[in-house]
Amino acid sequence: MELNKIRQDAIQKLQNVTTERELAEIKTLLFGKTGELTGLMRKLKELPADEKPAAGKMINDLRVELLSLCDEKERTLHINAIEAKLNSDGIDLSIDKPFHTVGAAHPVNQVRKKLVDYFIGNGYVVYDSPEIETDYYNFQALNIPPDHPARDMQDTFFISDGILLRTQTSSGQIRLMEKNKPPIKMICPGRVFRNDDDSTHSPVFHQMEGLVVDKHVTLCDLKGTLEGFAKFIFGDETEIRFRPSYFPFTEPSVEVDVSCFNCHGSGCRVCKNTGWIEILGAGMVNRKVLENCGIDPDEYSGFAFGMGLDRITMITSAINDIKLLWENDVRFLRMFR
Numbered sequence: 001m002e003l004n005k006i007r008q009d010a011i012q013k014l015q016n017v018t019t020e021r022e023l024a025e026i027k028t029l030l031f032g033k034t035g036e037l038t039g040l041m042r043k044l045k046e047l048p049a050d051e052k053p054a055a056g057k058m059i060n061d062l063r064v065e066l067l068s069l070c071d072e073k074e075r076t077l078h079i080n081a082i083e084a085k086l087n088s089d090g091i092d093l094s095i096d097k098p099f100h101t102v103g104a105a106h107p108v109n110q111v112r113k114k115l116v117d118y119f120i121g122n123g124y125v126v127y128d129s130p131e132i133e134t135d136y137y138n139f140q141a142l143n144i145p146p147d148h149p150a151r152d153m154q155d156t157f158f159i160s161d162g163i164l165l166r167t168q169t170s171s172g173q174i175r176l177m178e179k180n181k182p183p184i185k186m187i188c189p190g191r192v193f194r195n196d197d198d199s200t201h202s203p204v205f206h207q208m209e210g211l212v213v214d215k216h217v218t219l220c221d222l223k224g225t226l227e228g229f230a231k232f233i234f235g236d237e238t239e240i241r242f243r244p245s246y247f248p249f250t251e252p253s254v255e256v257d258v259s260c261f262n263c264h265g266s267g268c269r270v271c272k273n274t275g276w277i278e279i280l281g282a283g284m285v286n287r288k289v290l291e292n293c294g295i296d297p298d299e300y301s302g303f304a305f306g307m308g309l310d311r312i313t314m315i316t317s318a319i320n321d322i323k324l325l326w327e328n329d330v331r332f333l334r335m336f337r
């Protein structure tokens with residue numbers, strides 16, 4: 001009977017508990033040194049020996065039951081406390097303060113991505129070629145033997161005898177053609193290095209090579225390809241023109257200009273009053289280069305082009321100092337978000 005009363009009381013009290021302190025008090029009242037259940041346990045001694053086990057079991061069962069009810073209450077109080085804190089802390093989502101700024105690709109990377117997307121869309125594969133090269137891939141296989149005057153155009157950083165930082169992505173042409181036979185349609189974007197340093201030249205800059213080799217590829221294909229590319233990047237009204245040039249690895253070679261997207265030919269600062277902007281070098285792959293890669297020049301022909309990605313970024317974004325693209329001053333870069 002006494003047990004039942006203790007049980008009823010305890011359950012009733014636990015239901016009304018609202019704070020952890022109240023709960024602690026109840027626990028002391030039940031299980032503390034002078035607690036009700038502790039007292040009952042002591043009284044066991046006074047019972048006749050044959051009643052002890054049954055009574056002991058009943059008291060212990062009640063103890064276990066009440067302890068678990070207390071634990072449960074403790075958990076509920078804890079969760080309620082967290083919820084109350086969350087509700088009262090109140091986060092003001094409407095506050096007008098930028099606390100995360102979203103980054104963006106570097107302007108040169110934006111141009112690279114745009115061009116790579118364009119050429120992939122036209123069936124080209126992207127080829128990644130090493131930045132540290134041998135003299136063979138950077139020069140000799142491209143028909144530039146040692147002591148050839150064309151080496152002067154690309155003042156080279158040598159690492160050791162015959163090992164250098166590539167001066168042009170054209171080395172990628174050789175590496176690709178050694179391993180792959182026509183039909184070939186590839187672009188090779190990447191960093192190149194030359195000992196050159198002024199407002200339009202940086203010792204490290206980016207190029208993108210293009211190479212197409214197949215049966216019956218002609219200069220017309222080159223012109224059509226570059227026209228499509230120029231319209232894509234500079235606008236639909238853009239025209240291109242070829243000027244004769246010289247590269248040891250292409251024959252014939254051309255320098256390619258686009259009509260000025262800014263003044264459309266009447267002359268302005270962007271085109272230095274000429275109406276035309278030079279954007280890249282190109283030509284028909286030299287027979288010797290095909291031969292060096294084990295491709296029969298009587299069966300196959302091809303064209304190649306190489307453009308400076310920093311230069312194209314400077315033209316399209318009217319940047320007059322290439323260093324701005326390398327300093328990575330966030331105040332400058334933010335303009336390209």
Ligand code: PHE
Nearest residue numbers: 168170247281282304305306
């Ligand atoms: N590699 C040449 C340069 O860096 C550009 C070029 C590439 C010219 C392919 C013709 C063909 O100036």
